[in-house]
Amino acid sequence: MNNGIMVLVEHLKDAIADITFEMLGIGRKIADSLNVPLFAVVIGKDINKHLPELGIADSILVVEDEKLEMSCPVTIADIIKSIFDNKGLSIVILGCTNTTAGVGPILSSKLKLPFLNFCKNMRIEGDSLIITNQLFGGKILSDVKLEGKRGIISINPGSFPADAGKASKVAPVEEIDLSGIGIKNYFKKYIEPEAGDVDITKESILISIGRGIENADNIGLAEDLVGLIGGAISASRPVIDQGWLPLNRQVGKSGMTVKPKLYFALGISGAPEHVEGMKDSELIVAINKDPAAPIFNVAHYGVCGDLLEIMPVLTDKLKEKKS
Ligand SMILES: Cc1cc2nc3c(=O)[nH]c(=O)nc-3n(C[C@H](O)[C@H](O)[C@H](O)COP(=O)(O)OP(=O)(O)OC[C@H]3O[C@@H](n4cnc5c(N)ncnc54)[C@H](O)[C@@H]3O)c2cc1C
Structure with missing residues (x-):
């Protein structure tokens, strides 16, 4: 089946991360070229406030639960697999970040689909979807043709313009029922690293x-x-x-x-x-x-x-x- 592309929305500490808009921008472009819908999937707790920012998608799928405040790779992979199968999707786009690192390989084994990590470009060439990956710490770029245009792609932050993933539209929202999935693993709390003697984020x-x-x-x-x-x-x-x-x-x-x-x-x-x-x-x-x-x-x-x-x-x- 080839019924659409989904982007896993990343949010941390009450804000949507820029990588989300990068993913939505390139996801929109590929979805339009393939003439399939683009889904933004938001998993978490108290996430409704984020939904107006995701209007570039054709549809927003919301998975909400107390235990989903932070992402736990196995649980997220289970949720995505359920959505992927139910909607008959073909492509999952994830961020190659700390927040979702770990989801891609687990999902790949669950869905029996290829996982392409460190993606820095995606393009349609003729009838093929070509993914460019950064290998060996960025020293080698490899072009991979995604067989059947089906797979899991993890995007390197900073690879696509974030502005392309923003739109002042409102997308329809669908709540996903978790009852068939179950949350076996979840994070208990987020521990902030201490800035210590010097806070390098504040230095000019x-x-x-x-x-x-x-x-x-x-x-x-x-x-x-x-x-x-x-x-x-x-x-x-x-x-x-x-x-x-x-x-x-x-x-x-x-x-x-x-x-x-x-x-x-x-x-x-x-x-x-x-x-x-x-x-x-x-x-x-x-x-x-x-x-x-x-x-x-x-x-x-x-x-x-x-x-x-x-x-x-x-x-x-x-x-x-x-x-
Ligand atoms: C999940 C994960 C998370 C990671 N997180 C981080 C992270 O947060 N931050 C991070 O930095 N890395 C991170 N890494 C590691 C990252 O992949 C690289 O291994 C690391 O950034 C390389 O550090 P480097 O450039 O200092 O060393 P190298 O890659 O070894 O590069 C050393 C460079 O120095 C140059 N050089 C050597 N001698 C000289 C000289 N005398 N004069 C001038 N140039 C010289 C060489 O040409 C080379 O380019 C992570 C990796 C993984 C898998």
């Missing part, structure tokens, strides 16, 4: 270091720059995992989302999980010795070279200017 300048900094002693190079231009030091995940900086300094999917005026990326490759957390920075300057590093795709200014050589020169020049 971030000097961010990646694995290219090589060892903890070299963090002094970034500290010298902070001493001159202000701001704070943040980092990619490997730096945190090594224990060189505390967890509250991590930028990215499993860290913080930051939007400073200036973001220095020193020895950071630009994997999608990192870029997700810093792509909206006003000015991004990257130093990396690999000219093909994906960070250069989001940087406004890029320096291809060894940061261990460039940083001392940069700080000397800034000192000169200051004096």
Whole structure:
């Protein structure tokens, strides 16, 4: 059957996440090309207030329960499977985010359909639906033809314009009865990470270091720059995992989302999980010795070279200017 496309609406802390509008925008485009309806599926507690924002869909399906305040992958997959089968859908669009990570693979095994992760583009070519996926931390792009135009696709945040998923229309709402599904697993509470000594989400300048900094002693190079231009030091995940900086300094999917005026990326490759957390920075300057590093795709200014050589020169020049 090919009766439609569904988008799983993401919402956290009383707001709809931007990824939802990205998904609705591209979902609308593909649904129109295939001439099938687009469903926005909202799962949660107290979700009615979100519905007016989802008017670009042809229909909004609401699944509401106390226990669904946060998403639990197995439960969400069960709910989506039930909707998918009942409506005879063909495509599920999910966000490749912390909120719904885990749903795609479970759903794939339940529906016996392919799961395409890290999608950054979707297009119709002739009679085929082609999905472009980012592999190996964004270094390889692969085009996959979705067999029978049926499958589960998880979208990398920042891949599509969010504005394309917004409309001032009102879509009909249908409540989905949960009685046949049952909620076996659910989250009990949401625990906010502590900001600690520095809240990197509030800083207007971030000097961010990646694995290219090589060892903890070299963090002094970034500290010298902070001493001159202000701001704070943040980092990619490997730096945190090594224990060189505390967890509250991590930028990215499993860290913080930051939007400073200036973001220095020193020895950071630009994997999608990192870029997700810093792509909206006003000015991004990257130093990396690999000219093909994906960070250069989001940087406004890029320096291809060894940061261990460039940083001392940069700080000397800034000192000169200051004096
Ligand atoms: C579920 C999940 C969640 C994740 N969450 C996050 C997250 O929140 N944040 C995050 O950052 N990552 C996250 N990751 C990990 C992510 O996939 C990457 O592995 C990570 O971002 C890579 O960090 P990096 O760029 O510092 O290291 P690498 O990918 O190893 O890149 C190091 C870069 O430094 C450059 N380099 C090396 N030496 C020098 C030098 N002397 N001068 C200049 N350049 C140099 C290299 O060319 C390379 O590009 C997550 C992964 C998963 C699966």
